[in-house]
Amino acid sequence: MELAPMLGALLRRPLRALSSRVAADLAAAGFADLRPSHLVVFQGLDADGSRLTDLAARAHMTKQSMGALVDDLERMGYVERVPDAADGRVKIVRRTGRGWEVERAARASVGAFEAEWAAQIGADRMRGFRSVLEDFAADEADRARSATAPPSPHRPATRPR
Amino acid sequence: MELAPMLGALLRRPLRALSSRVAADLAAAGFADLRPSHLVVFQGLDADGSRLTDLAARAHMTKQSMGALVDDLERMGYVERVPDAADGRVKIVRRTGRGWEVERAARASVGAFEAEWAAQIGADRMRGFRSVLEDFAADEADRARSATAPPSPHRPATRPR
DNA sequence: CATTTTCGTCAGCCAAACTGACGGTCGAGT
DNA sequence: ACTCGACCGTCAGTTTGGCTGACGAAAATG
Numbered sequence: 001m002e003l004a005p006m007l008g009a010l011l012r013r014p015l016r017a018l019s020s021r022v023a024a025d026l027a028a029a030g031f032a033d034l035r036p037s038h039l040v041v042f043q044g045l046d047a048d049g050s051r052l053t054d055l056a057a058r059a060h061m062t063k064q065s066m067g068a069l070v071d072d073l074e075r076m077g078y079v080e081r082v083p084d085a086a087d088g089r090v091k092i093v094r095r096t097g098r099g100w101e102v103e104r105a106a107r108a109s110v111g112a113f114e115a116e117w118a119a120q121i122g123a124d125r126m127r128g129f130r131s132v133l134e135d136f137a138a139d140e141a142d143r144a145r146s147a148t149a150p151p152s153p154h155r156p157a158t159r160p161r
Numbered sequence: 162m163e164l165a166p167m168l169g170a171l172l173r174r175p176l177r178a179l180s181s182r183v184a185a186d187l188a189a190a191g192f193a194d195l196r197p198s199h200l201v202v203f204q205g206l207d208a209d210g211s212r213l214t215d216l217a218a219r220a221h222m223t224k225q226s227m228g229a230l231v232d233d234l235e236r237m238g239y240v241e242r243v244p245d246a247a248d249g250r251v252k253i254v255r256r257t258g259r260g261w262e263v264e265r266a267a268r269a270s271v272g273a274f275e276a277e278w279a280a281q282i283g284a285d286r287m288r289g290f291r292s293v294l295e296d297f298a299a300d301e302a303d304r305a306r307s308a309t310a311p312p313s314p315h316r317p318a319t320r321p322r
Numbered sequence: 323c324a325t326t327t328t329c330g331t332c333a334g335c336c337a338a339a340c341t342g343a344c345g346g347t348c349g350a351g352t
Numbered sequence: 353a354c355t356c357g358a359c360c361g362t363c364a365g366t367t368t369g370g371c372t373g374a375c376g377a378a379a380a381t382g
Contacts, residue, residue, distance in 0.1 A: 002207055006271045009204055010294040011176045013301060018169050043170055046163055052361065065339055089347045089360045110167045125293055132282055132290040133171040140174060213330065226370055250329045250378050
């Protein structure tokens with residue numbers, strides 16, 4: 001007697017399938033030293049490089065954990081740390097040439113997965129599906145922005161005594 | 162300069178939001194001792210109980226890891242292990258009364274999340290979105306079934322020597 | 323009965339995250 | 353000019369959540 005699967009379980013399935021696919025494709029393309037957790041670094045990395053603190057925030061991780069991942073990637077030659085001219089504390093993490101190759105291969109793999117999925121369910125359904133996800137992401141970004149921006153609407157004026 | 166987010170990042174967002182929501186709701190409902198990994202046990206648990214081996218397979222985990230989770234849940238009073246009448250080796254893991262309360266609370270939380278999401282994007286878009294996920298899960302189940310069923314199409318007749 | 327398979331546990335290991343403390347740098351106000 | 357709070361990145365230690373391999377007990381098979 002099985003109970004009906006809930007939304008969480010349904011969302012997890014394609015994500016797991018995609019991860020496996022990308023991992024396999026990258027390994028086949030000669031990037032076998034990359035582990036899954038390294039890929040989240042690339043996802044947060046701007047084209048012209050990012051600072052560690054930003055990478056950590058985007059990946060919902062601590063600076064320390066992200067630092068360890070960047071250490072790995074630097075050692076393997078996928079990224080490099082260059083000092084920021086404008087701020088002496090900051091080291092900018094940016095892709096090397098090999099880092100860009102990973103980016104390209106990963107995007108190709110994800111693209112192929114999505115295309116095959118679309119072929120199975122139909123391009124229009126896929127467009128609708130994707131648009132729901134994109135709207136969710138956009139709304140979430142809005143919410144985050146309005147949560148930091150406002151002039152502290154009514155901080156409870158703590159310390160009554 | 163940000164690069165466009167890929168499908169994986171888009172899928173992860175609602176999943177993360179849902180997890181946070183459910184965790185918060187469960188904690189508020191008095192189940193603060195449950196950690197995220199405990200919930201995957203409930204997802205694989207049949208209404209009339211399941212054996213440890215099946216739970217592990219459904220969660221893509223080893224029996225040992227699942228065993229540890231079940232130990233926790235048993236200690237906290239959410240599940241119990243009862244001997245199977247038909248097979249002396251197996252112990253059936255099944256929900257206690259409190260375990261069913263968790264199930265109910267979790268489903269309510271997920272349901273609320275989904276309803277609020279649907280209210281924002283429209284019920285018809287939500288239906289389409291969900292149907293894509295359900296079809297994916299169904300196809301995956303088919304693939305898994307046909308991968309185990311066939312009479313080993315062409316095992317390479319190993320051991321040439 | 324003897325053998326093989328299945329079920330669950332135990333011991334030990336490893337990856338990946340976390341918290342807390344810290345030294346170096348920046349920038350804003352005296 | 354100087355201090356002082358805030359921010360950037362790193363170091364040390366811990367927790368969580370998985371894994372593998374070896375194993376004993378109970379069934380199933382012959």
